[in-house]
Amino acid sequence: MFRDSSIIRWRAYKDRYMLEGYECSSCGKKYFESKGMCPCGSIEFNEIEFSGVGKIVSFTQIHSGPEAFSEQGKYCVAIIDLAEGARITAQIVDCKFEDLAIGTNVEAVFRKFYKSGEKGAIHYGTKFVPKF
Amino acid sequence: MAGIIGYGAYIPKYRVSAEEIAAVQEANANAIKRGLGLTEKSVPGKDEDTITIATHAARDALARAGINKKDIGAIYVGSESHPYAVKPSSAIVAEAIGIGNDYTAVDTEFACKAGSATIQINAGLVDSKMVKYGVSIGADTSQAEPGNALEYSAAAGGAAFIIGSNKESLAIIDKTVSFTSDTPDFWRRSMQAYPSHAGRFTGEPAYFKHVIGATKLLLEKTKTKIEDYTYVVFHMPNGKFPRAVAKIFKVTEEQLVPGLVVEKIGNTYSGSSLLGLAAVLDIAKPGDKILMTSYGSGSGSDSFALTVTEKITEAQGKARTTQDYIDRKEYLSYAKYLKHMETIH
């Protein structure tokens, strides 16, 4: 869901800006989003920082996105497996849709997400670019 | 003095050629290219601005420094294109590189020397032991009014430097001096989208007076001669001005060209002389001496004498080089360029 609130976005800075996540302290499985319980039964997690390197698992092109993204025109979105093991959905930029494939190596970059109108805040976060 | 313990460059992927702009301005592209000494310029992606460019460069600088990020006590971002009129770019960059909350930050502005001035500030903080490490960044997505002569050169890019103690440095700052005066060569009033400039006045009494003034002062105070330096970097508003200063000081092609990044990316404003410095650090060897003089309209120049240490060799390979970013490119049509600059929507 698309919620245009500076405060809601601010609460997500930690994982959106830095690609921070969680590692199960028992089995070591890594997650991008916080989990209540790991399938291994553990409820203890350590905070970790992902390297930002990953591979595309699946991808698509959005031709008509939310109004806040209209400045970008059409854009690519992909499901990415991070090198450390967690899975994340993110925009892929600085590339053409035709250049992408399953298995394309990508790396995290810090970019503008959208602006809240003419006067509102500018929202930033992590996107990915094909590794170059 | 303190020194550079990590550095990083960043240039967006997109370019617009002088030919493409000249066709719209109905100008002679070859005359422009000869006159300005550049063939194309960098253009930000639609989702890039000074903050994202600064963050990218700072992450590469951190990769090279290999320090505990939480030991950073100061961060300064110098730019004339901070995305917010009020809200610091520096705090957003600090959050994005994850240095915690125990740091001081402020955005600086002095046309194209807003970044180099923060290296002096951080060196002072490090030498007085107020902070262990400080981050200095110069980054811009400079704007030029369509049809204006600046349109050929106003580009996007930036460089970041982590300043720390002398013994941790990959390049020690031997000396830094400044040469400053109140000069009305180039400005942008509050709430104005594009800068104004005083035409030919931007040359002799502005750029040349200050760049030459600061460089002479540095040579005097360090009792060095220009031939003592392996590399010499002057601020690059175009390809012609730094070459003209080089001629006056008898700087050789070998000293000048490695840092002369303007020809393929244009003037990255606060990033310009700093990207030149990053480019020479990419190829420098222990013992090399570097002279760098920035220039900011209004006007002032900061001049630095640096000595490269043996720590450079390991640091060079830990992140992409300035040349890697210069070589990565995609050309835009003039219409797409305007869309990237948000001139049209």
Ligand SMILES: [Zn+2]
């Ligand atoms: Zn587990």
